[in-house]
Amino acid sequence: MTQNPLFAALLTPHRSLSPQGIRGVIVFACVMAAIPGFAFFAMGAWPIVGLLGLDIALLYWALTASLDDKHAFEEITLWPDALDIRHVTKRGRETTLSFNPFFVRFAVVRDGEDRVTALKITTREGAYEIGRFLTPDDKENFARAFRPALDRARR
Template sequence: MDDMIFMDAEIRPHRSLSERGFIILISIVTFLNCCSAAVFLAMGATLVPMFLGLDVLAVLIAFLASFASARQIERVRVTDSQVRVTHETPKWSRVVWESPTAFTRVSVLTEDDRAVDVRLALSGKEAQVAAALSPSERAEFAKALQGAIQDARKARW
């Protein structure tokens, strides 16, 4: 018999810069660094253009790492028998939390009326969930997760 699904949430990190915006930004940074390198070469400072090239490389690597982390998805699934949290990318999937629905708690750490941290807890073990969300979204997610767990418990009995 298949388990009834009460929540199947997919949490994706938000990135405000699109790939097109990234291409425009890296083009502007490269152009400005090339202009600066030409000025420094004209002044006889031959090592400065190498450091400007390293600057462009560092910006490129930082954005590529950011885009790679944006492809990671956190999936929270609540069924009548278990709560499961997985981290997924296009290449791999890893289970980070699995517990029986009947004994799983949701704990929310608040600071100045903002949900700072949402965790699943069972027998002294905890796992953070929804870290990619804003505090207000985190609070809404915590309520929905708590409701899904309660509904799953009711359906089980």
Template sequence: MLLDLTLTPNRSLDRRHAGWLVGAVGALFFIGGLRFLALGAWPILPFMAADLALLWWAFRASNAAGRGHERVVLDADALTLHRVSAQGAIRRFGFEPLWTRVQVEETPLGDAHVFLAARGRRVRVGSFLSAPERREVGATIAAALANYRTGSPSTSSIV
């Protein structure tokens, strides 16, 4: 196998630490809620509870989205992109390595998008990564394809 890259989304907090953060915010809201209750401003308490529930939901959704990933594999006869969604659905995109090009498109705002392109078909790679990470992944795939092409037999010598 000439290249085997697994690309995963970045997550700032794992599940355990997100639980600690939501618990700490809940404790602060509880203390603040007692103060509002003592002042007679009890209608604020449901909004604080809704804020805490939305924070918990956001971390849970972020953690669930982090289960998706992509895997780029270059072996002797194919370049394959395996895209696994957060729900576990797998899509495979196969490319002929001799014809495949890596296209890195820069945007005016400094972002970069990486595509694998071959024979009129383009597939985006690493859309969940940051722009510098996408540039690095594009360069890595391009270098592996260049290495593959120099090692493969040439058809120009066939008589």
């Protein structure tokens, strides 16, 4: 019979824009760039129009590059006798770590304004940061759920 985990979480990066949202932002930026573009073109400063087009192209590249992170995730599973962390990068490279929960310390690092900046798993071998791509609020919620589960595993 298989045992149920004490805690399981799948952490994924936040996607603020969908591909349709990116298209909307680019269309809006094109319209807004066209206004001064026409004025500069009418004044004979046509190279500015090319630079405005370059700005739009760079904006499109930046927004679509951020969508590539959608394939990255971290899977954290806490069993009574093991803490398994599986990290997959956006390119599909996988790293799997396993620890004894009794020898693990969970640390929440905060800044001067009491926001969570990092979540760290510390062992004798070193420290490993989890949920690096999470927002401070998401890190806070994860810590609130994970800490009691880790305490249960140590009993």
